[in-house]
Amino acid sequence: QSLLTQPPSTSGTPGQRVTISCSGSGSNIGSNTVHWYQQLPGTAPKLLIYNNNQRPSGVPDRFSGSKSGASASLAISGFQSEDEADYYCAAWDDSLNGPVFGGGTKLTGL
Amino acid sequence: QVQLQESGPGLVEPSQTLSLTCTVSGGSVTSGGYYWSWIRQRPGKGLEWIGYIFYTGSIYYNPSLTSLFGISLDTSKNQVSLNVDSATAADTAIYYCARSSWKRAWFDPWGQGTLVTVSS
Numbered sequence: 001q002s003l004l005t006q007p008p009s010t011s012g013t014p015g016q017r018v019t020i021s022c023s024g025s026g027s028n029i030g031s032n033t034v035h036w037y038q039q040l041p042g043t044a045p046k047l048l049i050y051n052n053n054q055r056p057s058g059v060p061d062r063f064s065g066s067k068s069g070a071s072a073s074l075a076i077s078g079f080q081s082e083d084e085a086d087y088y089c090a091a092w093d094d095s096l097n098g099p100v101f102g103g104g105t106k107l108t109g110l
Numbered sequence: 111q112v113q114l115q116e117s118g119p120g121l122v123e124p125s126q127t128l129s130l131t132c133t134v135s136g137g138s139v140t141s142g143g144y145y146w147s148w149i150r151q152r153p154g155k156g157l158e159w160i161g162y163i164f165y166t167g168s169i170y171y172n173p174s175l176t177s178l179f180g181i182s183l184d185t186s187k188n189q190v191s192l193n194v195d196s197a198t199a200a201d202t203a204i205y206y207c208a209r210s211s212w213k214r215a216w217f218d219p220w221g222q223g224t225l226v227t228v229s230s
Contacts, residue, residue, distance in 0.1 A: 033215075033216075035215050045220055047216070047218040088156065104157070
């Protein structure tokens, strides 16, 4: 059982705003930065958002991240079919003294 | 830019040692203050951080994992290696290497991953 909790699945229609939550605790999200990864089917994960809300070069600006207390969210404004993927949040955990991942959220299109 | 490429045997018999290599190109494993991580993904499951190594030889493992992991660095070949001793079916997974940093869950870039099946 992961220290970071994500919904197992969610869905979206083209153009819709989609959000994915990531709930942790004071030892991880509450005191460290959150990072998000996108894993397209059959491929390796890719860094999508780092340091809570920063986008690496090349990531579309429809992806955004936020953090409040011990929770974080990933938002996709204007869902596109190419966004169908698994999404993982991650944060350093001070108790484990290592990084932890959320269980992942599978985003599908309707 | 930095690229990572994993390689491994594909199939390992139970109780044998599983050995994987990650070759880093476009940059040195000794520069930039980066750590080099191994992450696994069991079939149909999520991501698990196994551990990472710094070029000075400092190594950190995930204390919540029970497999017998060993991470090492060959700076002359610009490679990072992972051994899993006494492999079991539970070690069947895609293994990824990734560049990371100290005390952050930041991994970028990732290798394409290598699937290892533990079976007789």
